[in-house]
Amino acid sequence: MKNFINYIVYDKKENLHDETKMVRGALGHDPLSGSISFPIFQTATYRHISIKENTSFNYSRIINPTRLELERTMALLDHGYQAFALSSGMSAVTLALSMLKPNEHLLLSDDVYGGTLRACDEVLKNNGINYTQVDFTNLDEVKSSIKDNTKMFFIETPTNPMMKVADIQKISEIAHAKGICVVVDNTFLTPYYQKPLLLGADLVVYSASKYLGGHNDIIAGILVVKTKEQAEFFALQNAVYGASLAPHDSWLALRGLKTLAIRMQAHSSNASQVAEFLKQHPKVKKVYYVGDKSHPNYELSQKQTTGFGGMISFELDSMATVDKFLERIKLILFAESLGGVESLVTHPLSRTHSEIPKETCEKLGITPTLLRLSVGIEHVDDIINDLKQALE
Ligand SMILES: Cc1ncc(COP(=O)(O)O)c(C=O)c1O
Numbered sequence: 001m002k003n004f005i006n007y008i009v010y011d012k013k014e015n016l017h018d019e020t021k022m023v024r025g026a027l028g029h030d031p032l033s034g035s036i037s038f039p040i041f042q043t044a045t046y047r048h049i050s051i052k053e054n055t056s057f058n059y060s061r062i063i064n065p066t067r068l069e070l071e072r073t074m075a076l077l078d079h080g081y082q083a084f085a086l087s088s089g090m091s092a093v094t095l096a097l098s099m100l101k102p103n104e105h106l107l108l109s110d111d112v113y114g115g116t117l118r119a120c121d122e123v124l125k126n127n128g129i130n131y132t133q134v135d136f137t138n139l140d141e142v143k144s145s146i147k148d149n150t151k152m153f154f155i156e157t158p159t160n161p162m163m164k165v166a167d168i169q170k171i172s173e174i175a176h177a178k179g180i181c182v183v184v185d186n187t188f189l190t191p192y193y194q195k196p197l198l199l200g201a202d203l204v205v206y207s208a209s210k211y212l213g214g215h216n217d218i219i220a221g222i223l224v225v226k227t228k229e230q231a232e233f234f235a236l237q238n239a240v241y242g243a244s245l246a247p248h249d250s251w252l253a254l255r256g257l258k259t260l261a262i263r264m265q266a267h268s269s270n271a272s273q274v275a276e277f278l279k280q281h282p283k284v285k286k287v288y289y290v291g292d293k294s295h296p297n298y299e300l301s302q303k304q305t306t307g308f309g310g311m312i313s314f315e316l317d318s319m320a321t322v323d324k325f326l327e328r329i330k331l332i333l334f335a336e337s338l339g340g341v342e343s344l345v346t347h348p349l350s351r352t353h354s355e356i357p358k359e360t361c362e363k364l365g366i367t368p369t370l371l372r373l374s375v376g377i378e379h380v381d382d383i384i385n386d387l388k389q390a391l392e
Pocket residue numbers: 088089090091093113115156160185187188206207208209210219220221337
């Protein structure tokens with residue numbers, strides 16, 4: 001049994017920095033073989049020793065050593081009680097939403113990710129769960145939108161694509177005074193730059209297909225919980241839904257995590273220079289970047305995050321410029337998604353937000369000439385030169 005117990009017991013690494021936790025993980029290496037690269041336990045099931053003795057592993061939908069290493073590493077980084085690694089960011093979002101019961105209500109960020117809105121519109125509503133979209137940067141609007149049956153706030157900060165920043169601490173205070181659970185989608189900043197649980201939130205979700213994985217090669221999600229009770233609830237829900245991340249993808253996510261800190265630094269540094277370039281360009285009407293001193297929530301970002309990340313939205317002067325830009329870019333790729341090492345640009349109105357009513361998009365500022373750029377970690381001069389030639 002000694003060898004098996006080694007997979008279960010791990011050091012919480014409380015005195016170590018995030019960078020070290022990312023590189024070394026929870027166990028960090030295989031306790032049996034000493035393999036530095038944590039093994040991919042590509043197995044569906046596990047042999048029991050006897051009725052009385054088992055290895056703590058039973059079936060890979062429920063528990064798998066490679067996935068467990070990823071889950072523990074994420075729980076360490078987010079200061080959570082436990083994490084669940086899931087087959088997509090949407091699995092993490094819907095698992096969090098599964099807390100809600102019929103006749104309950106939730107508040108959602110007004111420019112929340114389209115897939116989350118679709119889950120609320122197409123699935124939750126059919127189950128008698130209603131929502132109101134609010135601007136979480138306006139605390140009066142948040143307070144006045146709370147109903148007697150409101151049980152959850154679902155926040156994205158910064159939002160996609162308008163880069164609005166919500167005050168997690170203040171919002172959590174408002175929520176907790178009324179017994180409301182706060183869920184933060186932390187996909188854009190990752191635990192390296194923002195730790196929602198330490199700011200008062202109750203749950204954190206991620207699309208690990210983005211910065212956590214970091215290489216545009218996996219679809220994965222993470223849900224981090226704060227308490228034992230939440231962990232027990234979601235373990236049961238997840239056993240039922242069966243959306244656990246596969247061993248190989250868990251390994252890829254673990255491998256991505258090892259370089260998360262230096263990647264985030266590179267994304268941020270490149271993004272601040274790209275934002276500066278865009279701001280000066282005559283064909284760029286407006287730049288939305290949380291690291292810009294003129295951003296309305298700049299001070300809040302400085303207070304609650306340790307970095308600004310790599311996401312920029314910007315508005316061009318005409319549709320003709322947008323069309324030409326998307327045809328002419330060479331290094332930057334016109335593609336959905338974000339957070340990978342490659343720079344990607346998308347046109348929110350026709351791509352990520354195509355299912356959102358036009359009037360809502362207009363109200364939010366998602367105009368036909370708005371583009372969203374996920375700044376990669378290529379050399380910043382090459383990114384800027386590509387933008388320059390595409391905007392000529
Ligand atoms: C902020 C945010 N949350 C959740 C998701 C869903 O993640 P996935 O595509 O991994 O299911 C996305 C995907 O774009 C996203 O941008």
